[in-house]
Amino acid sequence: MTDLTLSSAQRILLQRVAAAGPDGFEIAPRARASAGILVGHGLLDGDNDVYRATPGGRAALGLSEQPEPAAAQEPQPPQADPPEPAGSRAPRAGTKAAQVVAMLSKAEGATVCQISEATGWLPHSVRGFLAGALMKTHGMATVSKPAEGGRIYRLATGGAE
Numbered sequence: 001m002t003d004l005t006l007s008s009a010q011r012i013l014l015q016r017v018a019a020a021g022p023d024g025f026e027i028a029p030r031a032r033a034s035a036g037i038l039v040g041h042g043l044l045d046g047d048n049d050v051y052r053a054t055p056g057g058r059a060a061l062g063l064s065e066q067p068e069p070a071a072a073q074e075p076q077p078p079q080a081d082p083p084e085p086a087g088s089r090a091p092r093a094g095t096k097a098a099q100v101v102a103m104l105s106k107a108e109g110a111t112v113c114q115i116s117e118a119t120g121w122l123p124h125s126v127r128g129f130l131a132g133a134l135m136k137t138h139g140m141a142t143v144s145k146p147a148e149g150g151r152i153y154r155l156a157t158g159g160a161e
Contacts, residue, residue: 004041004060010034011061014043018053018061026050089138096121097138100129101155104142109154111147 006014013034017025027035027049035051038044043057053061091097096119103110103118110118115126130153134140141156 006038006060007034010038014038014053014057015061017044017051018058018063020052022052024050024052091138097129097133100126100134101138101140104140104153104155106154109144109152111150111152113150115153 009031013027013031017027019025024046029049032049035044035046035049038057039046039051041056042054043060044051045054046052053063091101099118100110100115103115112123112126112130115121116123119126121129130142134142142153143156144151144153146152
């Protein structure tokens, strides 16, 4: 077999068809183009949107020639570490987001005006970052309380203030 490079969609389709076993796998109409390419390379066979993996297709995935019966198959552990869930990344060092987190980590906290001056962001951008990106992307929540110079924002530490 020649050195064949599959797209991620083609590889996923081939994996699903191979996992279905000898009964075949009914593909969605939007996957017809990928299935056609795989048939052309001899990795799949079938028609009317029901396809089976050929021995060459199973070999391309590193599987045995004959699929095991579905009852005898054991669940396979994931090959790679699962992706990090959204909301658990610390901002990269040297970025404006890291600068804001550093300001909010201090005991005195920071106002929107102070953050705006330090980052060059407009006040509405600072408030948007505090309300949205900080929580969604970095998994950090803020608490605020009114003060004379405006609201003081700090990172929430998990306890009530």
